[in-house]
Amino acid sequence: GPDQQSNSGGEGVGDFPKTPKWKFVFVNHVTSNPFFVPTQYGAADACALLGCEFQWTGSKTSIAGEMVNATNAAVSAKADGIALCVVDVNAFAKPVDNALDAGIPVVSYNADGAPGKPGTNRLAYIGQDLFTSGVRLGERIAELVESGEVVGFIATPGQLNIQPRIDGAKQAIEQSGKSITFNQIASGAELPQELSTIDAYSQGHPDLKGMFAVDAGSTEGVAKVMAKYKLKDKGVASGGFDLVPGTLEGIKNGHLDFTIDQQPYLQGFLPVLSLYLYKLSGGLVSPAETNTGLLFVTKDNVDPYLTTKTRFEGSDTKQQLVERSGAIGHG
Amino acid sequence: MAADVLTVSHVAKRFGAVTALRDVNLRLAAGEVLGLIGDNGAGKSTLIKILSGFHQPDSGTLSLDGVEVSLRSVDHARSLGIDCVYQDLALVNELSVYHNMFLNRELVRWPLLRNRSMRTLAAQHLADMGVSVPSVDVEVAKLSGGQRQAIAVARSVYSSARILLLDEPLAAMGAKEGALILDLVRRLRDRGDVSIIIIAHNYAQILEVCDRVNLLQHGEISYDVPRSRTSVQELTDLVVAEYRQAKHRQSDTSGG
Amino acid sequence: MAADVLTVSHVAKRFGAVTALRDVNLRLAAGEVLGLIGDNGAGKSTLIKILSGFHQPDSGTLSLDGVEVSLRSVDHARSLGIDCVYQDLALVNELSVYHNMFLNRELVRWPLLRNRSMRTLAAQHLADMGVSVPSVDVEVAKLSGGQRQAIAVARSVYSSARILLLDEPLAAMGAKEGALILDLVRRLRDRGDVSIIIIAHNYAQILEVCDRVNLLQHGEISYDVPRSRTSVQELTDLVVAEYRQAKHRQSDTSGG
Amino acid sequence: MIALRRIGDEFLKRREASILLVAIALMAYFQATTGIFFTESNIVNVSQYVAATAIIAAGQVLLLVSGEIDLSVGNVYTLAPFLMHYAVDFWGVPVIPSILLALVLSALIGLVNGFITVVLRVPSFVTTLGMLFLISGITLITSNAYPVPIPTAADAFAPWLGAAPWAEIIWALLIIAVLHAVLTSTRWGLHTIAVGGNLLGASEAGIRVGRIKIGNFMICSALGGFAGIIEAFRIDSIDPTAGGTGIMFAAVASAVIGGTALAGGSGTIIGALLGAVVLGVLRDGFNLIGVDAYTFDLIIGAAILLAMISNVHLARLRRAGRT
Amino acid sequence: MIALRRIGDEFLKRREASILLVAIALMAYFQATTGIFFTESNIVNVSQYVAATAIIAAGQVLLLVSGEIDLSVGNVYTLAPFLMHYAVDFWGVPVIPSILLALVLSALIGLVNGFITVVLRVPSFVTTLGMLFLISGITLITSNAYPVPIPTAADAFAPWLGAAPWAEIIWALLIIAVLHAVLTSTRWGLHTIAVGGNLLGASEAGIRVGRIKIGNFMICSALGGFAGIIEAFRIDSIDPTAGGTGIMFAAVASAVIGGTALAGGSGTIIGALLGAVVLGVLRDGFNLIGVDAYTFDLIIGAAILLAMISNVHLARLRRAGRT
Numbered sequence A: 001g002p003d004q005q006s007n008s009g010g011e012g013v014g015d016f017p018k019t020p021k022w023k024f025v026f027v028n029h030v031t032s033n034p035f036f037v038p039t040q041y042g043a044a045d046a047c048a049l050l051g052c053e054f055q056w057t058g059s060k061t062s063i064a065g066e067m068v069n070a071t072n073a074a075v076s077a078k079a080d081g082i083a084l085c086v087v088d089v090n091a092f093a094k095p096v097d098n099a100l101d102a103g104i105p106v107v108s109y110n111a112d113g114a115p116g117k118p119g120t121n122r123l124a125y126i127g128q129d130l131f132t133s134g135v136r137l138g139e140r141i142a143e144l145v146e147s148g149e150v151v152g153f154i155a156t157p158g159q160l161n162i163q164p165r166i167d168g169a170k171q172a173i174e175q176s177g178k179s180i181t182f183n184q185i186a187s188g189a190e191l192p193q194e195l196s197t198i199d200a201y202s203q204g205h206p207d208l209k210g211m212f213a214v215d216a217g218s219t220e221g222v223a224k225v226m227a228k229y230k231l232k233d234k235g236v237a238s239g240g241f242d243l244v245p246g247t248l249e250g251i252k253n254g255h256l257d258f259t260i261d262q263q264p265y266l267q268g269f270l271p272v273l274s275l276y277l278y279k280l281s282g283g284l285v286s287p288a289e290t291n292t293g294l295l296f297v298t299k300d301n302v303d304p305y306l307t308t309k310t311r312f313e314g315s316d317t318k319q320q321l322v323e324r325s326g327a328i329g330h331g
Numbered sequence B, C: 001m002a003a004d005v006l007t008v009s010h011v012a013k014r015f016g017a018v019t020a021l022r023d024v025n026l027r028l029a030a031g032e033v034l035g036l037i038g039d040n041g042a043g044k045s046t047l048i049k050i051l052s053g054f055h056q057p058d059s060g061t062l063s064l065d066g067v068e069v070s071l072r073s074v075d076h077a078r079s080l081g082i083d084c085v086y087q088d089l090a091l092v093n094e095l096s097v098y099h100n101m102f103l104n105r106e107l108v109r110w111p112l113l114r115n116r117s118m119r120t121l122a123a124q125h126l127a128d129m130g131v132s133v134p135s136v137d138v139e140v141a142k143l144s145g146g147q148r149q150a151i152a153v154a155r156s157v158y159s160s161a162r163i164l165l166l167d168e169p170l171a172a173m174g175a176k177e178g179a180l181i182l183d184l185v186r187r188l189r190d191r192g193d194v195s196i197i198i199i200a201h202n203y204a205q206i207l208e209v210c211d212r213v214n215l216l217q218h219g220e221i222s223y224d225v226p227r228s229r230t231s232v233q234e235l236t237d238l239v240v241a242e243y244r245q246a247k248h249r250q251s252d253t254s255g256g
Numbered sequence D, E: 001m002i003a004l005r006r007i008g009d010e011f012l013k014r015r016e017a018s019i020l021l022v023a024i025a026l027m028a029y030f031q032a033t034t035g036i037f038f039t040e041s042n043i044v045n046v047s048q049y050v051a052a053t054a055i056i057a058a059g060q061v062l063l064l065v066s067g068e069i070d071l072s073v074g075n076v077y078t079l080a081p082f083l084m085h086y087a088v089d090f091w092g093v094p095v096i097p098s099i100l101l102a103l104v105l106s107a108l109i110g111l112v113n114g115f116i117t118v119v120l121r122v123p124s125f126v127t128t129l130g131m132l133f134l135i136s137g138i139t140l141i142t143s144n145a146y147p148v149p150i151p152t153a154a155d156a157f158a159p160w161l162g163a164a165p166w167a168e169i170i171w172a173l174l175i176i177a178v179l180h181a182v183l184t185s186t187r188w189g190l191h192t193i194a195v196g197g198n199l200l201g202a203s204e205a206g207i208r209v210g211r212i213k214i215g216n217f218m219i220c221s222a223l224g225g226f227a228g229i230i231e232a233f234r235i236d237s238i239d240p241t242a243g244g245t246g247i248m249f250a251a252v253a254s255a256v257i258g259g260t261a262l263a264g265g266s267g268t269i270i271g272a273l274l275g276a277v278v279l280g281v282l283r284d285g286f287n288l289i290g291v292d293a294y295t296f297d298l299i300i301g302a303a304i305l306l307a308m309i310s311n312v313h314l315a316r317l318r319r320a321g322r323t
């Protein structure tokens, strides 16, 4: 019957018909940041699966103008799809419209404008809900700290992939009604600088009750400083975002209470999939809003991240089947 | 006798520990050419730079036409009619011959430079001085020592200054070019509307053009004589006598 | 007659459109002092820089003691015993007097500089030349024109070169200091182990120390005469005759 | 034929000839490999890569020629559109006066740089480094580090001020033309060269060296502000992370690639434009080819080196060939 | 008393005196306001702010004095620890030879910079700008832009190489001491000054100017590599985002704050150390005080300006007072 016929498939990958080698352009705001290494692996794996290719480009230092240029170049080069980090609510409206006008599908990933204001007419957002993740962070802080001084480190204030988190945290702390003073401190764009900033801050504030961070580098810095001065023993709470090695180490050794995973691998894998399906279906399968999640990693569930090096965390390049066993943790 | 256009009274100038000028008194009459001589390091150039507004004296006064003035800057001095050829020539290697020759005195049709006129005039002035350069468009970095000096001299000599200060204008000039420049100075003197101070170590040249000769020693003018009453021999003897004394002093204080 | 230490054959040098040297032939006998004269821009400094290894000739050859050599660099020439005082003095303003005086010829107790010895020697050499500087520790940027020249001259004259090239070593020197340097050159000549080429525009000074005089004109040596058979007057006339011709040529070609 | 050769000779005499040849060769290469370099949309892209950098580079050339440098100009670039925004949206000033106000304040920052450098004698590298942080702080504090939209009141002017495809590059070319004339054909330019070439000599000649330097600081800073404003209009957002050291660096690099000496005394404005073009063409071209971010750095580094080595080589050939 | 005054006079004669006074004043200020500046742990922090920058600044001083600049040294700083990592973990080379290999390769990068600058006559600003991108690309591609831990084989050496609290600053002081001696008391240093002060004059004097410049490029680059390695040991991670233009900039700024002229011919290594100390104390001190993120830049900018204005003023007083 007709079912069998469809199973015999087309001449493309899997069961799909033969398609051109579509090329999708990922426009990123911090192209060389380790956080996005698994994102690139995700995109690469999806491309290998589907027989397409992707280009990783944008700005190294979060400059909207450079990202606009890269987007425009992708339109000129007639890319088959664009995945974009919308780190500015205004700047990308026109380039995205241009791309859509030229028939190029666009999705956003990792950052999507300000809360309630996506800033572009992209087809869908694939990534964490940043403001919500900040709210969850703030709730967690209010759980861990009764009152007093708490600091939130942010690498580059105002950046829309991290600033909403701090804003969300602030809001949640205020709403908790506890007498916590929350200070926002810029820690700088590179790791050694972040480390030094956090170190000095902790020295200057002996009464600190909590140290938190909203980006990968600052979180790692918090972990190291907590360990250096054994601040856990003094009752300082701590936590942050993402899963770079130093952070995981800190969780394991108990210096860091938690870190929040946002599944960067999926932020590369899913956009390729969405764009591919859009092309394949002639636009009938339109990309869907996808929340890549918000997973608290604590001492209880950190082990697998440490014991295995995988593409999914960016810590290894090789393809492998990661075995797991036992029950799956749940609420 | 003509009135003094320039009077220098009790001028002193120190650079850190070095006293370049101690107590200089000097006068320059209208239309006069004054030769200034002295050892290396005697302070001649320092005095000239004070007169041109480049240095400010530590103490002492300058008067122009009997009126005391304080020269705030080179530009100020120039606005009062004082122009100078510096010993270091003050040329800009990166600029062409003609731009150097008209530096800070450019011909302009506002706001643009009148390059063609400057080029023509520059070529003409150099020809008058008997100096040939490959082209007035060439950068001065590429010129020979004498060619460079000729440009610096032309810059001032062809200005319409009332007081001209020439610091060793002939040091790098050839025999012929030097003679032609001395001719030029003589012509200026004969015109009578410019007063000149000229520094040189070649006493024959000094005596050829100067009306009067001053000797700078130990930071003051120690000898002042009209041309008619001196000679190359006398001037040389003066300087060498000074040298003997110096040798003497030196052997007294050596070892300190 | 002594053998020639240096022979220059058919040397030519162009800078872009400018032909500085066309066809220079010159020889320097052992122990001889040769005076080189010529107009500004005649190519004297260019020739000296070829002999010191700074420029490479476009064509022609140099021979030392009859053996053809090609001077690869100033360092190479110096290793062959050729040393030079450049017209631009080649001083480093940022360095002290004594470091300049021993530049690239420093006294060392490896790996450290022997600053004390250099300081003492520098002070001594300057005293010999009758030149006083505030201190040998001072940066040369702060010195007067003559003091600077004295340092450059001392650098070479007190080296143990076999062939000394002096490009206008007296231009900025005072009457006394100039005389003392000429004394020094005369003493070197009398010692007989060094041959010297000296450029100067003051023909009296040239004739005081030189054994022979060469005139550089139109890119070649156009006149070669022993001291005994010439005079200041003759040399001056020669140069001025050349000038007359030039004036003539110029008026022929003007307007182009 | 002879006329053509004359034009060719005239062209080769210009200092900028070699870098222009390099730029043309690069464009030809990218057209050959991508086939779409010379489409209108891509040329617009390239022009937008180039314009802001070229404007700042032109100002930086004046300053470099006079022997100074301005590291803070990239931060003035960031601040200026915010100043316009504050004036329009908070203080109710009309758009054009607001822009003028932003430019005047930018020039004032240059004045302060110049004053500290010339009168207080702090080296300009340090003066403008301090100013860089200071202005960055002002921008962050006053803007809360949030990007804001262009004031709606300015919508009517937006196309003129950078939003229209060709607007930015036209401004850049106008500014380049004027500054080229200033540097080559006015007293100001001549004195700028003199001050940078021989500071002592220039002051001996009576040039007011301080005034020249301070003036060039002001010009450079004002141009930085202007570039920031038109770039904000282009991307339709006032971005607190825009500019900074990145664009300052690109501008100085354009100037140096175009033949301006860091040590002062020599430089060309048109060269700086061509330097910015070379950098822009490289960035755009490799993006068109679809080079990845990591490889991008590698390739652009190698390309800069190769382009400059050929440039220097061409320039030497040119000089050798000149009669 | 008299002996004390003699020491005081000797001190005031030194060029670095004024910037040292500024550094001391800043430390006193921060001690007074925070009360914990002079605790051991904070002094260790400050030393770690300072060490890597000071090492690179020392190399940069040599290069700046000889009239060149190296923009790529911050990227060599990033690459070198990865080279060590590759050698140890992938090629099985023992730790110490791996580190030496990384340093030799760093020096080779300097050699290439020097060759392109001196022999091919590309201005060093552009040469090293190209190299900056090139090396950055190499680092990103070979490391996949992912941080890696220090090789476990190196654990035994870690305390010596930067992991122990005082290790970094001791290395820095050693290097500073050696390079200070090189610059002030050896032929190499004298010729470096001569080349930067008067390039034509130095070559007329027979100094091999190319060799001096290339050598200084190599020293600077090797020091960049070494600083990167010890900093990796300190933070116990090899980070592809470390270094880059940020630390290069800080190093050049330290050199200039310490009295090195960008135009060449003059500079002091100890001054560069003190410049790095001033910057480090400012950063640490304002962090101790707990200045808000946005205000930080503002205050540090103003502090740099004030510190340098006082420095220049003090230096002038010092010179005027000298007999």
Ligand SMILES: Nc1ncnc2c1ncn2[C@@H]1O[C@H](COP(=O)(O)OP(=O)(O)OP(=O)(O)O)[C@@H](O)[C@H]1O
Pocket: B015, B016, B018, B019, B020, B038, B039, B040, B041, B042, B043, B044, B045, B046, B047, B087, C133, C134, C142, C143, C144, C145, C146, C147, C172, C174
């Ligand atoms: N800017 C300065 N800083 C320090 N010392 C200086 C400065 N200018 C001149 N001097 C010193 O002042 C003294 C006088 O120098 P000046 O140049 O006036 O001498 P001079 O008579 O022109 O000598 P010369 O005949 O050699 O040109 C010298 O000892 C010199 O070292």
Ligand SMILES: Nc1ncnc2c1ncn2[C@@H]1O[C@H](COP(=O)(O)OP(=O)(O)OP(=O)(O)O)[C@@H](O)[C@H]1O
Pocket: B133, B134, B142, B143, B144, B145, B146, B147, B172, B174, C015, C016, C018, C019, C020, C038, C039, C040, C041, C042, C043, C044, C045, C046, C047, C087
């Ligand atoms: N590096 C150079 N580039 C271009 N032209 C040069 C260069 N050096 C010298 N010239 C030209 O070569 C000619 C000869 O110069 P040179 O310096 O040899 O003259 P000179 O005889 O020493 O003159 P003076 O007596 O004035 O010192 C001059 O016309 C000069 O402009």
Ligand SMILES: [Mg+2]
Pocket: B044, B045, B046, B087, B167, C144, C145, C146
């Ligand atoms: Mg003098």
Ligand SMILES: [Mg+2]
Pocket: B144, B145, B146, C044, C045, C046, C087, C167
């Ligand atoms: Mg000469």
